[in-house]
């Protein structure tokens with residue numbers, strides 16, 4: 001963290017890195033024939049990501065496994081080609097560099113990884129490992145000078161200069177990460193991309209590496225893009241944070257703002273799972289358990305990608321029940337959409353207890369298992385609709401079941417939300433959040449208004 005920044009990167013310089021509409025799709029197939037026959041699938045690893053990283057700040061990216069954090073890092077550094085979008089580095093388009101400028105970008109932007117050992121050649125001594133990038137970039141006039149620089153970097157990261165003679169396996173995990181950091185520093189980078197650099201380490205070692213990175217940042221005026229799934233690590237190190245879900249940024253804010261006034265329901269759910277650090281502060285936060293698995297990035301939900309799991313999904317204008325009832329019905333809709341109900345298995349389970357199982361029993365059991373609240377809570381016409389859906393599921397007629405339930409359970413959240421700025425430097429992609437809300441108005445009051 002840069003102490004000169006007021007935790008939010010409020011500086012007037014142009015950003016060091018500016019990303020606009022960055023998209024990375026992977027084509028997944030079993031081979032050329034699949035591609036030829038059109039059987040290949042598209043993995044939406046990253047979609048339409050916009051962000052700016054200011055000089056000297058630590059920009060955090062957080063999200064669950066598979067949300068696209070590493071893809072973002074690897075696309076920024078050029079390991080993956082972007083499918084669409086722009087990466088501007090010091091006002092130059094980094095997706096379109098060649099020759100000297102490309103070499104300069106590759107020198108300026110360095111990366112460290114979660115597992116340092118896999119990025120360190122086990123057959124090379126630490127000295128050889130540290131000299132290699134200098135050789136590739138013509139840094140240092142002689143081998144002696146490069147070796148001297150390698151020793152200086154080892155000292156800088158808290159290791160001994162004579163460690164140049166040792167091999168990676170002779171070090172602990174924390175020391176290996178220090179070697180990886182030293183190697184990145186040999187090129188005097190301006191931006192260090194750290195992809196989960198502490199998540200494989202013991203907690204005490206994690207703290208040492210985080211302190212080392214902070215010290216290096218102050219000493220070398222480094223800009224850091226820090227990727228983690230651990231919110232407490234991000235809270236400790238980052239000036240600003242982007243929260244990712246299924247390849248998209250849901251919320252981006254200065255760290256203190258994000259932790260104290262999260263706006264997006266996904267951020268709120270993530271934060272609710274973090275144990276309270278300050279036990280003196282009686283700030284009770286109920287844990288939000290998100291129902292359902294993260295959807296596949298091959299077929300991500302339309303609109304807000306979080307809507308299928310969102311505890312605050314917005315009912316349509318015509319909905320006259322409660323939000324909780326709508327949410328439960330929408331959960332059933334999602335299970336039917338994903339064909340996640342197995343009526344044969346339900347029948348077998350029921351028959352193990354009772355010989356005379358009727359279709360009505362199976363329908364009731366389907367609704368007991370897949371509708372999070374009791375069917376009796378709904379008006380008669382919706383109950384009838386649920387039973388008809390269950391009949392179609394038993395018949396294997398998924399498309400009938402799907403179109404029947406989507407008539408009632410359709411949400412405005414299935415449309416892409418605009419990004420809004422509820423306060424300066426804080427952007428959120430959620431229909432519940434208003435641009436510059438008037439003082440005293442909470443986001444959840446929107447729901448009340450809709451349903452009143």
Ligand SMILES: Nc1ncnc2c1ncn2[C@@H]1O[C@H](COP(=O)(O)OP(=O)(O)OP(=O)(O)O)[C@@H](O)[C@H]1O
Nearest residue numbers: 026028043045064065066067068069070071072297
């Ligand atoms: N080379 C690839 N080919 C196909 N799919 C990929 C490739 N790399 C990543 N993906 C997919 O893209 C999605 C995003 O992966 P990514 O590794 O960026 O997520 P992540 O947030 O870094 O997760 P983790 O913390 O587990 O590494 C995942 O569904 C992943 O399976």
